[in-house]
Amino acid sequence: MKHILTAALTVTLMAQPVLAEDQTQPPAEEAEGFSLMEEGAKLFFKGIMQQMEPALDDLQQLSEDMEPALRQFVQEMGPALRDLMEKVDDITLYHPPELLPNGDIILRRKQPMPPERLPVPEKGEGEIDL
Structure with missing residues (x-):
């Protein structure tokens, strides 16, 4: 498969300089040669297809x-993956x-999370009288 794609790319790239040349009327021999190249490229791509x-x-x-199967997977696992x-x-x-x-399956963080800081209660707040 890679060889076919490489060959197709090569043929395409080889045709680019020909198309970039002057668009004036070529001599009869060149016109015939170009049409033969066109025909060869068409046959080549037809064979590839x-x-x-x-x-x-x-x-x-x-x-x-x-x-x-993929639809069932999405229906069953979608909500769990979203959560x-x-x-x-x-x-x-x-x-x-x-x-x-x-x-069990665990997910480890690459960098540990910083410890949560609990708010410090103000004086008289949060105290329980016994």
């Missing part, structure tokens, strides 16, 4: 087969999830 057609059909069939994302402020602040031997 014929070779890629089964792979594209398979890809379309795979996407059609996976669609119901998780509300609790996790920025996913880049965390290491990849770890699976513990007991089956």
Whole structure:
């Protein structure tokens, strides 16, 4: 597949200088040569499309087969993922999830959060008389 794309790109890039040249009427030999190159490029791309057609059909069939499973996954896991994302402020602040031997999954922060500072009660506030 990479070879086909490389060849197609090469042919396309080779045609660019020809198109960039003066657009005046070429001599008869050059006009015939250019039309032969055009015909060759058309045949080349037609062959590529014929070779890629089964792979594209398979890809379309795979996407059609996976669609119901993906829809079900989104319906079932969507709310849970939304809740998780509300609790996790920025996913880049965390290491990849770890699976513990007991089956728990933990997300460790790369940098620990600073400890929360509790408000200091003012004098006479928050005191309990016994």
